[in-house]
Amino acid sequence: MNDYDLSELYQELILDHSKHPRNLGALADASHQAEGFNALCGDRVTVFLKLASGRVEGASFAGKGCAICTASASMMTEEVKGQTLAEVEKLFTRFHDLLTSPAEPVEDLDTLGRLASLAGVRRFPMRVKCATLPWHTLKAALDKKTGAVSTE
Amino acid sequence: MTVGTAKEQVTSQGELARLDVERVRQDFPILQRQVHGQPLVYLDNAATTQKPRAVIDALSRFYEGSNSNVHRGVHALSQEATDLFESARQKIGRFLNTRKAEEVILVRGTTEGLNLVAQSYARPRLKAGDQILISGMEHHSNIVPWQMVCQQTGAELKVAPINERGELIMEEFVKLLSAKTKVVSVVHVSNALGTVNPVRQIVELAHRVGAIAVLDGAQAVAHAPVDVRALDCDFYAFSGHKLYGPTGIGALYGRAELLEAMPPWQGGGDMIKSVTFAQTIYNDLPYKFEAGTPDVAGAVGLGAAIDYLQAVGIEQVAAHEADLLAYGTQLLSDMEGVRLIGTAAHKAGVLGFVVEGAHAHDVGTILDSLGIAVRTGHHCAQPVMDFFNLPATARASLAMYNRREELDALAEGLREVVKVFA
Numbered sequence: 001m002n003d004y005d006l007s008e009l010y011q012e013l014i015l016d017h018s019k020h021p022r023n024l025g026a027l028a029d030a031s032h033q034a035e036g037f038n039a040l041c042g043d044r045v046t047v048f049l050k051l052a053s054g055r056v057e058g059a060s061f062a063g064k065g066c067a068i069c070t071a072s073a074s075m076m077t078e079e080v081k082g083q084t085l086a087e088v089e090k091l092f093t094r095f096h097d098l099l100t101s102p103a104e105p106v107e108d109l110d111t112l113g114r115l116a117s118l119a120g121v122r123r124f125p126m127r128v129k130c131a132t133l134p135w136h137t138l139k140a141a142l143d144k145k146t147g148a149v150s151t152e
Numbered sequence: 153m154t155v156g157t158a159k160e161q162v163t164s165q166g167e168l169a170r171l172d173v174e175r176v177r178q179d180f181p182i183l184q185r186q187v188h189g190q191p192l193v194y195l196d197n198a199a200t201t202q203k204p205r206a207v208i209d210a211l212s213r214f215y216e217g218s219n220s221n222v223h224r225g226v227h228a229l230s231q232e233a234t235d236l237f238e239s240a241r242q243k244i245g246r247f248l249n250t251r252k253a254e255e256v257i258l259v260r261g262t263t264e265g266l267n268l269v270a271q272s273y274a275r276p277r278l279k280a281g282d283q284i285l286i287s288g289m290e291h292h293s294n295i296v297p298w299q300m301v302c303q304q305t306g307a308e309l310k311v312a313p314i315n316e317r318g319e320l321i322m323e324e325f326v327k328l329l330s331a332k333t334k335v336v337s338v339v340h341v342s343n344a345l346g347t348v349n350p351v352r353q354i355v356e357l358a359h360r361v362g363a364i365a366v367l368d369g370a371q372a373v374a375h376a377p378v379d380v381r382a383l384d385c386d387f388y389a390f391s392g393h394k395l396y397g398p399t400g401i402g403a404l405y406g407r408a409e410l411l412e413a414m415p416p417w418q419g420g421g422d423m424i425k426s427v428t429f430a431q432t433i434y435n436d437l438p439y440k441f442e443a444g445t446p447d448v449a450g451a452v453g454l455g456a457a458i459d460y461l462q463a464v465g466i467e468q469v470a471a472h473e474a475d476l477l478a479y480g481t482q483l484l485s486d487m488e489g490v491r492l493i494g495t496a497a498h499k500a501g502v503l504g505f506v507v508e509g510a511h512a513h514d515v516g517t518i519l520d521s522l523g524i525a526v527r528t529g530h531h532c533a534q535p536v537m538d539f540f541n542l543p544a545t546a547r548a549s550l551a552m553y554n555r556r557e558e559l560d561a562l563a564e565g566l567r568e569v570v571k572v573f574a
Contacts, residue, residue: 006521010514010572019509019573041513042530042543064543066511067573127517 008120009127010067017114018067023060023077030058032144036137038129043069047077047137056080056088059138066130068121073134075114085142091115092135099128171468177553179204179460190523193558198343198371198502198549199527200393203457207397210456214449222448223422223439237448240455241438244403247458248388249379254437255411257404258446262370263293265389265404266337268441269366270297272417273387273410274335280306283332285363287325287349288314288539289342292532294368298337307334314539318345318494326357333363340372340388344531344547345494346477346502348372355385364410370394374461374551375500376470380405392450396551397457401450404441411437418443461552469552473501476550480559487563489570493545503548504531507566510573512544518572519546519565526562 027033027048035046043065050058059077064070076095080088095115098105099122109116121131177183180202185192194202214236220229222237238253245253259265274284284298288311295309302309310333312325320338329336336358341348355365364386372378373390380388387410391402406414416423416434420443425433434440461469480503484490493504507515516528527547530537537544548562 006518009517015572040529041511042534042537043511043513044543064511066513068514069511124517127513130513 005123009124011117011120013114013117014067014071017071017074021061021070021074023074023081024062025060026062027058027060030060032141034137034141035063036133036140038065038069038133040126040129041066043130043133045069045073045134045137047073047134047141049080049138049141051085054085056083056085061134061137065133066127068118068127068130069133072118072131075118076134076138079113079115080138088138088142092139095135096132098122099131168465168467168471171464171472171552173472173553173555176464177555179206180553181205181208183553187523187525188521193522193524193561195548195550195554195558195562196525196527197374197551197554198394198531198547200399201374201396201551202553203398203453204396204460206460207453207456211398211449211453214452219449221445233448236452236455237446240451243455243458247373247378247462248403248405249381250405251381252408255405255408257406257411257438257441258451259389259402259404259441260400260447261391261393261402262368262389263297263391265387265402266293266366266368267297268404268417269337269387269389269406270301272414272441273364274298274301274307275304276415278305278307278334281332282307282334283310283328283330284308284335284337285310285312285325285328285333285358286336287312287320287338289318289320289345289347289349289533289536290337290339291343291368291370292534293370294337294339295535298335311535314347314536316540317496318342318347318536319496319498320347320349322350322353325354329357329361329363331361333358333361335366336363337366337368339368339370340378341369341375341500341502342494342533342536343371343502344533344536344545345496345504346499346549347494347496348498348500350498351385352383355383359384371501374469375473377466386410392454392457395454395457396461397454398447398450401447401454403454408437411441416440416443420444422446464552470500472552473550473554476554476556476559477501477503479556480548480550480562483559483563484566487566487570489574490566493540493542501550503550504545505547506542506545507569507573510569512542512546514573515546515566515569518569519562522561522565522568524558524562524565 030048032049045063048060061073218232220233222234242253245256358365366387367385369390374395388405393399423443489508512528
């Protein structure tokens with residue numbers, strides 16, 4: 001028997017977002033943007049944000065990544081839309097901990113919405129960076145860091 | 153010493169006997185293990201090969217019975233370790249058909265070998281206006297060391313392009329050669345595409361304009377006989393771990409007269425004849441380039457790997473892998489949604505591919521769940537990926553212990569991938 005449950009990784013929702021990514025393409029009136037790079041697989045993702053009075057009014061991404069990276073970017077742009085910067089910051093930390101905390105997270109998955117579907121990625125350590133790359137890129141865009149960021 | 157149980161005899165007609173893959177497999181302990189509950193299908197041999205029992209035993213035997221530092225003591229163990237170390241060098245020399253064993257510099261691997269040539273041969277000689285010529289299919293280890301030399305000397309890096317099959321375009325290569333070209337450095341077999349380059353011709357063309365010819369043999373030595381004298385190359389670098397040997401050990405062949413004229417690369421113990429604070433006299437070849445205690449056990453293990461490969465028969469291995477490559481090429485070519493990347497007329501050991509609608513990373517994860525190990529990513533050859541306009545490819549790469557059934561398992565796994573991502 002296979003001890004390695006792939007269905008935990010490639011859930012319906014994840015496959016849906018990877019095959020039909022939301023908010024794909026550059027945002028014409030973006031106020032912030034950054035490019036992220038995963039040196040392991042060569043994936044590149046650019047995150048575009050439109051901020052107005054401390055809130056994310058628009059979010060999109062461009063680039064071609066693996067299914068996990070694309071789905072994560074797609075869901076992220078949906079989730080952060082309408083959030084305040086403080087809320088985005090908090091969500092970043094929650095999502096990051098969900099995937100990378102050494103101890104099993106005590107996160108209430110019900111309150112994470114669609115992002116909860118990515119919780120299974122933590123069981124695939126080689127793929128965690130695929131899911132976190134868009135988020136690191138988002139953070140870099142907010143921090144107005146110049147140049148490409150990496151997940152290293 | 154037990155070396156290889158899988159030696160095959162040349163038949164009375166003088167034809168090569170087929171390699172007995174089931175017997176070979178018994179020599180590799182790791183092939184017995186399972187991954188995620190499935191039998192391991194190891195198709196990542198271009199990254200590193202698995203090790204036969206003969207190599208693993210040689211390492212243990214060295215540490216259990218002969219461990220000592222080399223070229224230093226008068227005691228018995230030091231002498232024994234030195235003899236084993238030097239006999240490994242001689243084996244490597246015979247394996248590559250060098251003129252003498254001193255032309256074999258023991259290094260950590262191909263990367264270190266190429267860096268040694270870049271820093272010790274090229275850096276002191278090159279100046280602004282000079283050129284270094286490489287190909288468009290190089291591994292980063294045959295790009296970056298030359299870029300560093302260019303930065304240090306003002307020389308210029310030229311890149312001969314490849315075509316859509318992944319072959320070097322020889323007419324373009326020739327056009328880029330001139331009296332300005334001082335170094336030509338080309339991969340013998342491409343790690344990302346499997347292309348076998350016409351290296352004999354490349355060496356001759358390089359020499360015609362007065363350039364030296366450096367060959368990156370990392371993907372070549374385990375798959376076909378290599379004769380540096382017949383190739384007439386000036387330097388040839390390879391890694392032990394892609395040749396069924398240990399990691400951390402490899403060799404650089406250099407033409408003796410070039411090596412003798414080169415300054416040492418690193419300073420330290422073993423590379424000197426005498427040291428005073430006023431003056432140091434460097435040691436002779438090959439020790440001039442081997443500062444510090446070398447990987448003695450690694451060298452012994454590499455020697456054992458060469459013995460093993462030769463006992464099995466490198467011609468048999470080449471024939472076996474050519475059969476697998478043809479079989480795998482046909483299998484993948486026939487698959488809906490799978491596209492081969494790297495379709496050169498002359499190839500060795502590598503099946504690069506992409507699956508429509510699926511990123512290579514996802515292909516790798518699904519195959520892994522089935523116990524199939526392939527490499528996914530840019531294969532340390534980002535310019536190759538850029539040429540094909542791909543972020544990444546998947547790569548199945550072959551070794552002597554692979555069998556057709558494993559390629560069938562790969563194809564079955566890819567059907568699974570297509571199902572998930574269709």
